Structure formats: structure tokens, C-alpha cells
Amino acid sequence: MSDYSHASGPGFRARPAAELTDVDLRPDLYDGVVTKRIGAFVVDVVLISVLVLLGYLATFVMGFLTLGLAWLAFGLVFPAIALGYHMVSIGGPWSATPGMRLMGLEMFETTGGRATWIVGLAHPLIFWISGTLTAFLVVFIALFDARGRTLQDMLTGVVVVNRLPG
Incomplete structure (x- = not known):
């Protein structure tokens, strides 16, 4: 397998795996990341x-329209929205959540490719499960x-780095 992954996303430039994982080679990628x-x-x-x-509000309103049937979905609102948020944003063209993008961060697989959906x-599933078991x-x-x-x-084989130009 090549050190470079396939290109994807707006302005995506593949990065060599060594560039993303070697702190000594590129310390600027990890400066202030935490x-x-x-x-x-x-x-x-x-x-x-x-x-x-907004999801709870929509479910509440839909409950009246469906004679209470939609209210059975209240327990699914949070996990569906939170997981969907991460899947779409991390697995999307920028490989970062909106918060990560605002902070100038992006996520790559340790092989150099973009993170997938x-x-x-x-x-986030590993974060919630391990965080719950160990009090974060x-x-x-x-x-x-x-x-x-x-x-x-x-566990997912990714690194979060400072966004590089180009």
C-alpha cells in the first residue's frame, strides 16, 4: 500500500503517513491540539x-399528530442525532466536526487517509462507552x-492534527 491515500473532499491533499504520525518530523501538527x-x-x-x-420538539409535536405513537421515539432522539452528527462530519469531506473545523483541527487515519463514516x-461510541465506564x-x-x-x-486508528494549508 502506498504512503498516500486516495484524494477526497474539497481541497484534499493526501498526506504521507509518516508526516501525520511522527511528532519529531512535524511538531507543528500537534502544537496545542489537546x-x-x-x-x-x-x-x-x-x-x-x-x-x-429541536429533535425533541419535533418528536413532541409528531406525538400529537400520531396519537402518541411518535413519543415512543424520544429515547432514540439523542443517540440518532449525536451519532449522525459525528458520522456526517467526521466521515464527510472535511474529516472534522464543526467544532474541530472552528478550532483548526482535522482527523486523519494513521495511514494518511481521511477518516471514514x-x-x-x-x-463517539468508544468515547461514550469508555467514558461511562471510567468516569471519563x-x-x-x-x-x-x-x-x-x-x-x-x-482504537480507531486516527490522529487529530492542526489543519495545514492546501
Whole structure:
């Protein structure tokens, strides 16, 4: 397999895997990533919360129109919206959630390719499950990892880096 992945997305330029994973080769890719990820997380939580509230409102209204049948879906609103948000944004052409884009971050597979929608699905699921089981102590791994990787990054084979021009 080549060090370069296939091109995709607006202005996508394939990156060699070594460029993305070697901190000594490109320290600028990882400068401030952990702090930016925290900011991106806050932005994404706010955006997902707004979408979930709109989803609950729509489900509530639909419940009246369906004589209460739609109210059975209340428990599915949050997971469907949150997972959909991550799948579409991480698996999309920018390989980043809106919060990550705002903070100047993007996600790549360690092979150099863009993250896929499968990563967009697995990444938040691993975060929620491992975070629930460990009271979110798993995110502290990023403080001790040279690349600022969390457990879910390691398990899905991705790195989050500063966006490079071009």
C-alpha cells in the first residue's frame, strides 16, 4: 500500500503517513491540539444540544399528530442525532466536526487517509462507552501522549492534527 491515500473532499491533499504520525518530523501538527480539542468538544456539545432540543420538539409535536405513537421515539432522539452528527462530519469531506473545523483541527487515519463514516460512528461510541465506564478518565491519556491521542483515537486508528494549508 502506498504512503498516500486516495484524494477526497474539497481541497484534499493526501498526506504521507509518516508526516501525520511522527511528532519529531512535524511538531507543528500537534502544537496545542489537546487544548483545541477541548474547545472543539464544547462547541460540538452546544451544537448537538441545539439539534437534540429541536429533535425533541419535533418528536413532541409528531406525538400529537400520531396519537402518541411518535413519543415512543424520544429515547432514540439523542443517540440518532449525536451519532449522525459525528458520522456526517467526521466521515464527510472535511474529516472534522464543526467544532474541530472552528478550532483548526482535522482527523486523519494513521495511514494518511481521511477518516471514514465508520470512524465517525465508532469514535463517539468508544468515547461514550469508555467514558461511562471510567468516569471519563480515558481522555487524560491525551495529556501523556506525544500526539495528544485519546483512547478512542488509538482504537480507531486516527490522529487529530492542526489543519495545514492546501
